[in-house]
Amino acid sequence: MADSVLKITNVNKSFGGLKALNNINLTIEKNKVHAIIGPNGAGKSTLLNVCIGLLAPDTGKVLFDGKNIIGKQAHEINQMGLARVFQTPEIFTELTLLENVMIAALAKQEGAFKFKIFRNLAEEKAMMQESIDALSSIGMDNQMYDIAGSMSRGNKRRLELAMCLVQRAKLLLLDEPTAGMSRHDTNQTIKLLKKIKADGMTKIIIEHDMHVVFSVADTISVLARGEIIATGTPDEIKNNPIVQAAYLGGGNE
Amino acid sequence: MHIKQKRSDLLVMSLFTIIVLSMPVWLDPVGANYPDLLQKFVIFGIFAIGYNILFGLTGYLSFGHAIFLGVGSYAAVWSFKLLSMNAVPAVIFATLLAGVVAALVGYVSLRRSGIYFSILTLAFAQMFYNLAYSVLTPITNGETGLQLSLDDPRVIDRLVSSAGEGLPVPELFGISMSGYSGFYFCAVMLIMAFFLSLKIFNSPFGLKLKAIKSNQHRMKYTGYNTRPYLLSAFIISGMFAGLAGGLMAVTDPLAGAERMQWTASGEVVLMTILGGIGTLYGPLLGVGIIKYLENIFSAINEASLQSFFSFMPHWLNEMMVMLVSPFVGEGWQLTLGLMFMLIVIFLPGGITEGFQKIKTKLTTNQKIQQGDE
Structure with missing residues (x-):
């Protein structure tokens, strides 16, 4: 398939006697928002860590854009075009919002390492404008000289998204993007995710909050006990009896 | 914005130049206007500025920077002994050799971060200090320290003139490097070092170093290979220390291992923290205060x-x-x-x-x- 971004084939992973992932096959299609849901301990985090090359599976292949990413270092995977948003927002708290985004933009522009000490940052006008544009696309350009650490959790998340936007990542991995957020911040994030959905960035969302999943996802995969038990559109998943037994109605299990 | 930035850089540099070169004038009322102390102010200023590029920007606390101070001094004295009494080759050799040693020490120490990095650099410092007294005595002349002597070859000088009577003194194309002329030579070096530091602070490179201090984990996931950045910062700061060590030898052509003792590494940490970590001028303030108190x-x-x-x-x-x-x-x-x-x-x-x-x-x-x- 030419239009798949990430292809996971026959992935198995065990921790001691515990089978965390059991023969996972998953294809993430281009320009789609693919959500992965599942109860606690279903193997979501393990799958995510395999997706970003952090964890090597026992068997199987993970191809990103047709290239193997297993065993690659974090910065190499990012340079290939896979950006990641963490469960707790990870930003440069001591720097300003603009500087945060500029660092992401510079990574895209200059690669993993560049020794450039005689050029003044203020001369990088194109890069700076790009960063300001990314901030204005999430509605934060009016506070770009504020220190990032002083913002609310929801705003930190938005800043993190802006950093991925400016890199024009091919695939964006969101690990519980609304975890620990107030209702207001969650709704803001949903709005933002919907808005940036339009620019065609492929996304994988790992999420607990069904409200978020059903509002933004094109495709949903349900993970239970290390296996993918169903994949389909939100409507299909809602009406799937196996899923209802395993997860949606699993509260009384 | 671009032009404005350049202009303010120019303003900062001219102010700094005036302040440094007029030190003999404004330090006179507080009793600090004598060449020995003035030289110390500027030489340790270079050391602290360089140290701040590593510690201030990346947050990596090194306890081993006196190694490079010592290496710089030895390299400069050897340059006086073998090549010429001219200060220029001495300073160049001191800086380059310190850079090479910094690359080695940094390559190993930067495999760890935080307290482990500090301990590794401290271990290196003690190792170099003890080596200077034992295995390396042919190079360092042990406890006596490395000194000039009458029968040194001084190849380049001999091409131009025959050896005079008595020990020669370091010079810069005929100008003796002791007293005030030595101070002005060091002051010019300090101004150049400060200019480089200002450039680094305002460059994308400097911003990335600050980002590494803030959140190295995020840096990696943003697509940066952080190790070469850290190693470059380490080498640059090592070279500044080497330059400072070289200038110590230029103003007083003698190199001893006590220059590499851990207290010397600790002193620069104190200076940087006292003045202000990660600021352009802070380390210089720290140097001024500590050296003034001491003298x-x-x-x-x-x-x-x-x-x-x-x-x-x-x-x-x-x-x-x-x-x-x-x-x-x-x-x-x-x-x-x-x-x-x-x-x-x-x-x-x-x-x-x-x-x-x-x-x-x-x-x-x-x-x-x-x-x-």
Whole structure:
């Protein structure tokens, strides 16, 4: 398939006697928002860590854009075009919002390492404008000289998204993007995710909050006990009896 | 914005140049205008500026930077012995050799971060210190220290002229490098070092170093290979230290291993923290204060205290002298210690943070007053 971004084939992973992932096959299609849901301990985090090359599976292949990413270092995977948003927002708290985004933009522009000490940052006008544009696309350009650490959790998340936007990542991995957020911040994030959905960035969302999943996802995969038990559109998943037994109605299990 | 930035850089540099070159004038009233001390101010200034590029920007606390100071000194003295008494090759060799040693030490130490990095650099420093006294004595001349002697080859000098009588002194194309001329040579080096540091602070490279200090994990996931950045910063700061060590030898052509002792590494940490970590000027303030205390404050004795308090009645004079004397003279380190504690507790950002606080207070007061009107 030419239009798949990430292809996971026959992935198995065990921790001691515990089978965390059991023969996972998953294809993430281009320009789609693919959500992965599942109860606690279903193997979501393990799958995510395999997706970003952090964890090597026992068997199987993970191809990103047709290239193997297993065993690659974090910065190499990012340079290939896979950006990641963490469960707790990870930003440069001591720097300003603009500087945060500029660092992401510079990574895209200059690669993993560049020794450039005689050029003044203020001369990088194109890069700076790009960063300001990314901030204005999430509605934060009016506070770009504020220190990032002083913002609310929801705003930190938005800043993190802006950093991925400016890199024009091919695939964006969101690990519980609304975890620990107030209702207001969650709704803001949903709005933002919907808005940036339009620019065609492929996304994988790992999420607990069904409200978020059903509002933004094109495709949903349900993970239970290390296996993918169903994949389909939100409507299909809602009406799937196996899923209802395993997860949606699993509260009384 | 571009032009504005350039202009402000130019302004900063011209101000800095004026301040440094006029040091003999404005340090005269406080009794610090003598060449030996002036040289110390600028040489340690270079050392601290360089150290700040590593510690201030990336947050990696090295306890081994005296290694490069020592390496620089030895390299410079060897250049005097083998090549020429000219200061230029000595300084170049000192900087380059320190850079090579820094690359080796940094390559190993930077495999770890935080406290483990600090311990590794400390271990390296002690290793170099002990090696200088044992295995490396053919190079370092052990406890006596490396000195000039009459039968040194000095290949380049011999091409031009025959050896004169007595020990030659380091010179710069005929100008002797002792006294004030030595100070001005070092001052020019300090100005160049400061310019480089200013460039690094304002460059994308500098911003990335600050980002590594802030969140290295995020840096990796943003697509940066952080190790080469850290190693470059380490080597640059090592080369600054090498330059400082070389200049020490230029102003006084003698190199001893005590220059590499851990206390020397610790001193530069104190200077940087005292003045303000990660600020352009802070480390220089720290150098000024520590070197001033060490050289001027330590010379104050009971007699000078008595004359200072002479306007008081006799009994009060006695009491004041008794109270103050433990803090001056040989007790200057007590004053330094107290000062350091107060600053770390109340102004963790160093003296520059204090200035900043005063500045914001003044500007907000002004705003309030304007609001009233």
